[in-house]
Amino acid sequence: MNRRKDSFYHKAKNAGFRSRASFKILEIQEKFELLQEGDLVLEIGSSPGGWTQIIREITGETVVSVDVEKMEPIPGIIFIKSNVFNRELEGKLKEILAELGRDHFDAILSDAMVKTSGDRNIDHSSSYLLCRRVMELADEFLEQDGKAIVKQFQGDMTEEFFREWARKYRFKKKTTPKASRSGSSELYMIFAGKRKGRITHSQKA
Numbered sequence: 634m635n636r637r638k639d640s641f642y643h644k645a646k647n648a649g650f651r652s653r654a655s656f657k658i659l660e661i662q663e664k665f666e667l668l669q670e671g672d673l674v675l676e677i678g679s680s681p682g683g684w685t686q687i688i689r690e691i692t693g694e695t696v697v698s699v700d701v702e703k704m705e706p707i708p709g710i711i712f713i714k715s716n717v718f719n720r721e722l723e724g725k726l727k728e729i730l731a732e733l734g735r736d737h738f739d740a741i742l743s744d745a746m747v748k749t750s751g752d753r754n755i756d757h758s759s760s761y762l763l764c765r766r767v768m769e770l771a772d773e774f775l776e777q778d779g780k781a782i783v784k785q786f787q788g789d790m791t792e793e794f795f796r797e798w799a800r801k802y803r804f805k806k807k808t809t810p811k812a813s814r815s816g817s818s819e820l821y822m823i824f825a826g827k828r829k830g831r832i833t834h835s836q837k838a
Contacts, residue, residue: 652683654744656812657821659687664808665823667780668692668740675726675738675774677717677767678745678784680704688742697729697738700745717745717766726774737776743767743783746819753818757788764822768798771827780825787818795822802826 662668672692679685679698682705688696689709698704699713699722706712711729715722730736745767747759764783771781781802785791799805803826813819 652681653812654683655687657744657810658684658742660810660812661782661808661821661823662687662691665806665825667782667823667825670694672739673697673733673735675699675741675770677741677743677770679712682707682710684742684744685710695733697726717763717770723770723773726770730774738774738779739776740780740782741767741771741775742781746784746786753786754788757786757790757818760784760786761788761790761794764794771824772801775827777827777829778825779827780823781827782824783822785820785822787820791820798822798824801828803828 680700680702802824806823
């Protein structure tokens with residue numbers, strides 16, 4: 634374990650956070666102030682709950698968290714065990730929104746990442762597809778003026794992806810938090826101020 638990783642690992646433990654990832658969302662929030670009290674957030678890739686804890690603390694609102702892995706319960710969290718590519722997820726999200734008396738989410742945040750293969754090109758392609766799926770969910774479920782975050786392993790399609798979805802939002806930024814592991818190619822893309830309407834295939838081309 635390198636010194637940087639050791640530092641954030643122990644900081645997380647001492648702060649009662651479930652993972653070092655808590656410091657990533659804290660830094661992003663400090664820089665961009667994306668989340669507001671009362672925001673309804675859909676979180677993708679939530680387990681073990683490092684981001685979930687922070688999101689809940691900031692918003693004071695129900696958080697809908699999705700992951701393929703189990704997650705220990707957190708008060709005020711609705712957890713869905715599902716693959717983000719599972720089309721049944723959309724129906725479940727609509728049901729939850731109806732139960733909460735809402736039509737859309739105020740923010741969709743994803744710290745989800747594919748299991749690495751050791752091949753940077755494969756890992757980049759897989760994370761590209763994962764990010765695309767998250768942004769498609771944002772296209773459907775995110776409130777106008779809403780906010781989105783996705784994490785991607787950088788590669789030759791990263792800039793294309795960023796430009797494609799940046800057209801949909803008034804604010805767009807890329808960042809790598811200090812808590813990211815040394816040598817990691819992960820990049821967080823921040824989008825805010827979702828414009829009205831959905832991206833069509835012709836707009837994406």
